[in-house]
Amino acid sequence: MAHAEDAEYANEPLEFQSAEGRNNILGFWIFIGAEFALFSTLFATYFVLVNRTVGGVSAGHLFALDLVLIMTFLLLTSSFTCGLAIHAMRSGKVKQMINWMILTLILGLGFVGFEIYEFWHYAHEGATLSTSAFWSAFFVLLGTHGLHVSVGIGWITLLLIQVKRRGFTPRTTSKVFIASLYWHFLDVIWIFIFTGVYLMGLGGL
Amino acid sequence: MKWDEFIITGDPLILGAQISILISGIGAVFVLTYFKKWKWLWDEWITSVDHKKLGIMYILIAILMFFRGGIDALMMRTQLAAPNMTFLDSLHYNEIFTTHGTIMIIFMAMPFLIGLMNVVVPLQIGARDVAFPFLNNLSFWTFVIGMGLFNISFIIGGSPSAGWTSYMPLASNELNPGPGQNYYLLGLQISGIGTLATGVNMMVTIFKMRAKGMKLFMMPMFTWTTLITSMIIVLAFPVLTIALAEMTFDRLFGTHFFNLTNGGMPMLWANLFWIWGHPEVYIVALPAFGIFSEIISTFSKKRLFGYNAMVYSIIAISVLSFLVWVHHFFTMGSGAVVNSFFSITTMAISIPTGVKIFNWLLTMHKGRISFTTPMLWSIAFIPNFVIGGVTGVMLAMAAADYQYHNTYFLVSHFHYVLIAATVFACFAGLIYWYPKMFGHKLNERIGKWFFWIFVAGFNICFFPQYFLGLDGMPRRINVYGVEDGWFALNFISTVGAFIMGLAFIILVYNIYYSFRYSPRETTGDSWDGRTLEWATSSAIPPHYNFAKVPEVTSMDAYWKMKEEGIDPNKIEKYEKIHMPSNTALPFVMGCFMFLVGFGLVFEWFWMGIVGGIGIFACMAFRSFDYNDGYYVSVEEIEETEKRAREAK
Ligand code: HEM
Numbered sequence: 055m056a057h058a059e060d061a062e063y064a065n066e067p068l069e070f071q072s073a074e075g076r077n078n079i080l081g082f083w084i085f086i087g088a089e090f091a092l093f094s095t096l097f098a099t100y101f102v103l104v105n106r107t108v109g110g111v112s113a114g115h116l117f118a119l120d121l122v123l124i125m126t127f128l129l130l131t132s133s134f135t136c137g138l139a140i141h142a143m144r145s146g147k148v149k150q151m152i153n154w155m156i157l158t159l160i161l162g163l164g165f166v167g168f169e170i171y172e173f174w175h176y177a178h179e180g181a182t183l184s185t186s187a188f189w190s191a192f193f194v195l196l197g198t199h200g201l202h203v204s205v206g207i208g209w210i211t212l213l214l215i216q217v218k219r220r221g222f223t224p225r226t227t228s229k230v231f232i233a234s235l236y237w238h239f240l241d242v243i244w245i246f247i248f249t250g251v252y253l254m255g256l257g258g259l
Numbered sequence: 260m261k262w263d264e265f266i267i268t269g270d271p272l273i274l275g276a277q278i279s280i281l282i283s284g285i286g287a288v289f290v291l292t293y294f295k296k297w298k299w300l301w302d303e304w305i306t307s308v309d310h311k312k313l314g315i316m317y318i319l320i321a322i323l324m325f326f327r328g329g330i331d332a333l334m335m336r337t338q339l340a341a342p343n344m345t346f347l348d349s350l351h352y353n354e355i356f357t358t359h360g361t362i363m364i365i366f367m368a369m370p371f372l373i374g375l376m377n378v379v380v381p382l383q384i385g386a387r388d389v390a391f392p393f394l395n396n397l398s399f400w401t402f403v404i405g406m407g408l409f410n411i412s413f414i415i416g417g418s419p420s421a422g423w424t425s426y427m428p429l430a431s432n433e434l435n436p437g438p439g440q441n442y443y444l445l446g447l448q449i450s451g452i453g454t455l456a457t458g459v460n461m462m463v464t465i466f467k468m469r470a471k472g473m474k475l476f477m478m479p480m481f482t483w484t485t486l487i488t489s490m491i492i493v494l495a496f497p498v499l500t501i502a503l504a505e506m507t508f509d510r511l512f513g514t515h516f517f518n519l520t521n522g523g524m525p526m527l528w529a530n531l532f533w534i535w536g537h538p539e540v541y542i543v544a545l546p547a548f549g550i551f552s553e554i555i556s557t558f559s560k561k562r563l564f565g566y567n568a569m570v571y572s573i574i575a576i577s578v579l580s581f582l583v584w585v586h587h588f589f590t591m592g593s594g595a596v597v598n599s600f601f602s603i604t605t606m607a608i609s610i611p612t613g614v615k616i617f618n619w620l621l622t623m624h625k626g627r628i629s630f631t632t633p634m635l636w637s638i639a640f641i642p643n644f645v646i647g648g649v650t651g652v653m654l655a656m657a658a659a660d661y662q663y664h665n666t667y668f669l670v671s672h673f674h675y676v677l678i679a680a681t682v683f684a685c686f687a688g689l690i691y692w693y694p695k696m697f698g699h700k701l702n703e704r705i706g707k708w709f710f711w712i713f714v715a716g717f718n719i720c721f722f723p724q725y726f727l728g729l730d731g732m733p734r735r736i737n738v739y740g741v742e743d744g745w746f747a748l749n750f751i752s753t754v755g756a757f758i759m760g761l762a763f764i765i766l767v768y769n770i771y772y773s774f775r776y777s778p779r780e781t782t783g784d785s786w787d788g789r790t791l792e793w794a795t796s797s798a799i800p801p802h803y804n805f806a807k808v809p810e811v812t813s814m815d816a817y818w819k820m821k822e823e824g825i826d827p828n829k830i831e832k833y834e835k836i837h838m839p840s841n842t843a844l845p846f847v848m849g850c851f852m853f854l855v856g857f858g859l860v861f862e863w864f865w866m867g868i869v870g871g872i873g874i875f876a877c878m879a880f881r882s883f884d885y886n887d888g889y890y891v892s893v894e895e896i897e898e899t900e901k902r903a904r905e906a907k
């Protein structure tokens with residue numbers, strides 16, 4: 055919507071130049087607040103139920119550091135490339151931005167792939183959703199994060215098509231910017247998972 | 260599943276309900292077809308992104324749910340009227356108190372207030388619409404779908420029966436087989452998404468779309484409470500989302516979150532539920548406080564006393580509301596230290612609340628009070644709410660709570676709080692803003708009958724329950740014996756409940772009567788108001804709200820303009836206005852959500868998957884939708900405004 059105060063934002067990046075873009079970005083920050091509450095609840099559940107394996111398979115048995123390190127590397131790098139994509143967007147380079155984003159998506163897909171492998175592997179070793187309270191909490195926490203990443207991949211793909219068709223406009227840039235916030239947010243959550251779930255699990259906590 | 264398990268049969272009460280639903284459904288279809296209103300319904304309401312119309316639809320459904328929840332209440336009170344009654348068996352009684360509690364809180368109180376927020380807040384801050392009109396329509400439909408899903412449980416498949424708190428293991432597959440509990444989980448889950456979206460929407464609207472010059476500390480109190488309530492929603496609802504999802508997983512996919520035998524913890528549910536549940540109490544209480552503040556200030560002809568103190572107390576309440584949840588289960592063995600902590604935080608809430616009470620009283624002090632019906636409700640709120648609050652402090656003493664926990668003392672307490680704050684405020688707000696929505700007032704004389712009868716019935720119903728509680732009558736029982744000695748008080752209580760039922764009929768009659776006979780509003784400023792919503796015309800103001808957005812220089816902006824002799828509607832030159840287009844997508848998405856919900860309730864996963872794909876397809880469709888809205892032409896604005904002025 056055209057707004058009188060839009061003129062004040064003429065020197066800001068494109069995604070802030072329309073009132074709609076600014077509203078969407080603020081709205082998304084608030085939504086991220088809600089997402090924090092959501093993941094906090096999952097973490098709370100996890101820590102309440104940690105080690106409640108009723109004598110069955112435990113975290114120490116199955117967690118493998120190398121796998122987790124690969125996943126961490128993939129996701130953190132994807133956050134970096136995502137940042138580069140936004141940087142390219144700020145300097146108006148459509149092609150570069152799309153390329154960085156595609157790299158981001160590939161890294162994200164790699165992450166999801168390893169996660170699926172991990173879940174499959176655990177299931178093979180006798181740890182599933184219904185094995186014990188601990189594994190219920192583990193799979194739901196990790197699964198929620200993985201699902202978020204997958205949704206993010208689909209979402210950004212749709213946005214790239216739009217950027218390709220329309221170029222950078224206040225509308226498309228604010229959409230991409232928001233998706234990048236989401237992507238970084240998932241990275242932050244992963245760092246909590248990495249330390250809280252894997253490192254502490256391997257450390258026998 | 261067999262057909263006769265699918266549709267509930269064999270209970271005359273439910274059969275009656277089924278028949279009446281069928282008849283009223285056919286009736287509605289007939290009327291709409293006969294008067295050729297389908298297109299109107301679709302174009303003007305179902306696909307509307309106008310915040311005022313969405314608000315009105317919220318309120319309409321909330322009133323419907325008040326009726327449904329009220330029938331539940333009357334059935335329970337009938338069963339309890341005398342010893343050894345056999346009107347409802349224990350299972351049916353369980354189902355009814357469960358649906359009553361859930362419906363009243365989730366599908367009556369909250370949507371009623373959200374409806375009022377929708378109608379009023381953008382007008383109060385001088386905005387053209389909410390920040391995300393599309394999302395607003397989507398929130399409404401998710402709420403309707405969640406509500407609908409929950410409500411069909413009693414005719415298809417069976418109602419939930421584990422209480423609105425759904426404690427585990429009571430709500431588990433073992434003790435609660437069948438689809439009933441699934442309805443609870445999915446109905447709340449779906450409508451909760453809409454509530455969260457509303458919270459985000461309102462926050463951005465209030466932060467970003469205030470009229471020029473309106474600083475945060477110039478905002479009307481109802482807008483303030485909406486803002487704080489929205490923050491509570493954004494932080495509390497995700498907790499419910501996860502809690503519900505975990506229980507759904509426990510029931511459908513064999514996880515063990517709350518299942519003691521495999522390492523799960525039933526107490527985890529109690530904690531998660533109340534970490535959401537207690538703030539929820541304030542989600543329905545704070546907007547009520549906002550409504551009373553508006554009304555008391557308007558009808559005392561004074562600005563609100565202690566405005567800043569009011570704002571800081573709602574902020575304090577919102578913080579404290581997250582720190583008290585354990586007071587709902589002191590007796591479940593949290594230990595002395597934990598109980599003491601939560602006992603103290605609970606009592607601390609009475610401090611900011613007390614500040615507010617004194618501010619309301621001081622606003623009235625030396626004011627020129629006019630005793631209109633909205634004002635009567637607001638005045639009645641104060642003593643009745645204080646009764647609820649004082650007994651709340653009694654319950655907050657952990658040691659004493661061991662005596663009356665889960666007795667009728669509690670039942671009385673929370674009804675005193677919820678009805679005196681939320682329900683009174685819904686009535687007060689409805690009557691106060693009714694002319695803004697429909698262009699005529701509700702009849703004041705009938706309104707006063709409604710007021711006195713309801714308030715009398717309310718006290719007759721719930722005051723005796725304190726004594727029943729102290730006499731040891733537990734909550735959630737469906738029979739008691741003569742030897743218990745609870746007959747007289749219970750009987751009085753039931754009489755009170757029916758008096759409230761009578762009052763509700765008077766309200767409905769008043770709506771009909773006023774529609775027919777009340778004089779139409781001409782000015783838009785029905786009550787000599789102080790805030791901006793009164794600066795535009797009445798009877799659902801034009802969809803763009805203000806021909807020219809007013810500029811604000813102080814609190815009570817419209818009052819100031821009137822004092823200075825400024826007419827905000829006097830505009831030399833109109834300019835075209837940009838507005839969002841209507842949309843059918845949220846309705847379609849709602850239908851897919853229904854498929855997901857219904858499929859999961861019956862564990863028909865294919866249906867859930869179909870619905871899920873549909874939802875994602877809608878989201879993708881929306882992503883590619885670059886519809887920019889449209890411009891309202893200067894001619895159209897001139898025309899609309901002229902018509903509004905001519906009515907004068
Ligand atoms: C208008 C008249 C009302 C009457 C006569 C009434 C009556 C009752 C009765 C008889 C019970 C069951 C007590 C038991 O057996 O334990 C009950 C429970 C409850 N009511 Fe109401 N009620 C009314 C309004 C409301 C309102 C407006 C709300 C909320 C906004 C509300 C919220 C609840 C809740 C949360 C429960 C607890 C349900 C449970 O135990 O799971 N009620 N009410």
Ligand SMILES: [Cu+2]
Nearest residue numbers: 537584586587
């Ligand atoms: Cu509480």
